[in-house]
Amino acid sequence: MIAGEELAPLEIAVTRTLIVAGALASRDYQDVHHDAELAREKGSPDIFMNILTTNGLVGRYVTDRFGPSAVLRRVAIRLGAPNYPGDTMVLSGTVTAVGDDGTAEVAVVGVNGIGRHVTGTVTVAVAEGAA
Numbered sequence: 001m002i003a004g005e006e007l008a009p010l011e012i013a014v015t016r017t018l019i020v021a022g023a024l025a026s027r028d029y030q031d032v033h034h035d036a037e038l039a040r041e042k043g044s045p046d047i048f049m050n051i052l053t054t055n056g057l058v059g060r061y062v063t064d065r066f067g068p069s070a071v072l073r074r075v076a077i078r079l080g081a082p083n084y085p086g087d088t089m090v091l092s093g094t095v096t097a098v099g100d101d102g103t104a105e106v107a108v109v110g111v112n113g114i115g116r117h118v119t120g121t122v123t124v125a126v127a128e129g130a131a
Contacts, residue, residue: 001104001126007065007093012057014049014112016085022053049083054118058108061091062122066104069127073103077120087112093122102126 012018023033028050031038039047058077063070083089089112097105103125110118 001066001095001098003095003098005095007062007095007106009090009092010061010064012089012091014083014085014087014089016047019047019049019053019083019085022056023050026050026052026056028052044082046084049117051077051079054079054083054110057089058091058110058118058120058122061108062093062106062124065093066124066126071125072122073125074123075120076122077108077118079118081112081115081117083112083117087114089117091118096121 020034023029030050032042032044033047033050036047055075055077059072059075063072089110091108091110093106093108095104096107099105103123106122106124108118108120108122109116
């Protein structure tokens with residue numbers, strides 16, 4: 001791995017099941033993540049993905065790209081355009097720094113049909129000879 005290296009993108013189908021399952025798995029019972037009618041009453045066109053699900057998908061993206069020895073050290077993200085059911089989010093990343101300690105910093109962006117859903121930075125530790 002070298003600074004400037006681009007990671008292969010990952011397409012994720014944003015399904016109603018993914019949104020609801022992610023909210024339940026992270027114990028986020030806010031109605032906007034599982035009840036379309038109540039989400040609409042609150043001004044959203046539909047349910048939308050919560051930040052914890054997005055955080056997990058960003059982590060998965062990076063560890064999948066760096067292999068089974070990869071360990072997340074830090075994930076810092078910011079949400080933008082919501083992920084609604086029926087859309088596709090495409091995650092992409094660029095290695096921005098490589099440390100002498102076997103860590104890499106990766107800038108990650110996730111884009112859907114209405115814009116940037118997530119931007120962030122992930123620090124990952126990678127075993128010698130991996131990636």
